[in-house]
Amino acid sequence: MLLKLFTNCKITKGNNRSIICDLQRESFTYIPNSLANLFDRNYIIDTEKVLAQLDSDDKKIFNEYIQLLEENEFVFKIEENDFGIFPELNPEFDYPAEISNAIIDRNQNSTYSFKEVLNKILIPSNCRHVQIRSYDIMELDELRIVLSLFEDSFIKSIDIVIKDFPNLGDKEIKPFLFNFKKVRTLILHSSNENKLIQKENNFGFGVIFSITQKINSSAHCGIIQEEYFNVNMQNYFESNSYNSCLNKKISIDVNGDIKNCPSMSQIFGNIKNTSLKEAMSHKDFKKYWNIHKDQIEICKDCEFRYICTDCRAYVEDPSNDRSRPLKCGYDPYTNEWSEWSTNPLKQKAIENYNLKELFNN
């Protein structure tokens, strides 16, 4: 019997184990490397051939492997004549915009206008997904003006992180958000409790929750953990060739400075006097866009490399731009997760980035 891996199920081999990324059903499953190695160049396992070489104990294990593959519908029986009719998936990543997503940071001292961001950055770059992060309190009236602006534009989704403020009750925030259908998530930080205020109610949109974490600067960002893994075809192929955080990203920091990401230091001009074209034509603007996981130390041995996020703002060795993300606690050589912030090997970089204050929250 010949079993072929469906072309939308992709094996990512790690140092110790592998995963099958199911790009259609958007989930992943661990498999041992010994199973991953049984597939040939065309992702086919010839079961008779394999069985003939195994003793009875190994046969039992092999049958369990096959059962796992069949239960998850990762494989199908194929006849030799049909080899040519199932071509590989096109591995290309393409996107109908120069910029796919933007981060807009605010604090109480920010003076730049959202209208300027929309007209000078988002519309010319065809960017339709934005995240607004406010480290200080943003009154509902102000938020209403911003959201109305985006609601009437071609923007498709808005994620908001704002500081919770006294007297903002669930009763008030829910009807407020009801009018803004493009808001995907609204997170209230520095809150009294971690609480889900509203479940998604509109194709994944309209989620509201509060968290006790204090988000008072962009230093909070860049954490890599399993909850943030994202198994889907677009993300998978983007991660194969491009940086899974910075590719096609733009940011406006609290001062209105245009950056790759608010956590990074390099500035490509200020929104008040710089056009998108000027910012993007800077030789360093796309510097990190093509750095993908196969080129990053340690990550290149990790089975999660095409489904996790990257971070170039905080890396373990700040002098090496191919160093792994600082805030990742996973070890692909032991397959264990541990707390990144207390790892002795990371203390130098933590000091270097002045991240100590993060842990006092």
Place this chain on the structure above:
Amino acid sequence: MNIVIQSESHDLSTDDVISWIYHLNKTSRISKLDDFTEVNDISLEMSNANKVSVVVNNNVNIDKETKYWYRRGEFDIDKKLTKKSNLNRNLCDETIRPILDYLDSGINQNYLNKFADNSVNKLKLLEKAINLDINIPDTLITSELSQLKEFVTQHKKVITKPIKNPFINFNTTEYKVKFTTHSKLITSDDLADEDYKFLPSFFQKYIEKKIEIRSFYLKGAFYSMAIFSQQNEKTKIDYRNYDRTKPNRCVPFNLPDDLKEKLTVMMEELELNSGSFDIILTPDNEYYFLEVNPIGQFQWLSKNCNYYLEKRIAKSLINE
């Protein structure tokens, strides 16, 4: 560049294609006619010097250079007006109708689908397939139970599906009702003993499937997807009975060249430049043509196979 798109306001595919058009050509001017657009105003100019130019509802300009994509929706005379009186209807038929017919005949050098593609006749498609030597399931349309019984006895398993559209809409003043009918399996157990008559209905011999194939055709190119519907009881007869928790495996597929050639001839003869084919591959490796839907869904095919069909449509519209 002037592009006119006729569609439905909630169609996501249209939105994606527009993103691509804007990304590929920043100077394009896109006019959109959504859902049912009433003709309020129409003017047409023709001259040897300036050729043909049409202005619809005072803001949509259409001429030979205009790129036009018919996706969904309808652009027509206000139905309330024509329903009210015969006089109105006759007047409209004498005045506005010829202009609309002319517009729909494809006055643009570059267009993708047209409203008339909605009314492609399924029987015509099957006849074309026979003439081109493409396999079709044995087909019967009848209103007689006895004739149906004979057909079922002969083929054991038979399916029935609508002769025309699987969607029927009824609009009353209070409700909008949408009926959908998928393919249903019929065996002798389903047939009553006593004789009765029904409206002429469409029956086809049930063809055993290895896989089902959905193929999107765009101006001579095929983008095909295999649907593994046979492992799941729910989707065995009709994959459109979707299993959302465990969706059928859908992967890229290559149609054989000789079949592609025949299907291209079929599309050219029917003057369709885009459409979605439904095809079956049997366990004996025979291909059966079921139908082609000129305005079908392509987003799921594009997404499952990473085909970027939205980009290809955009490029085909702006001639890149």
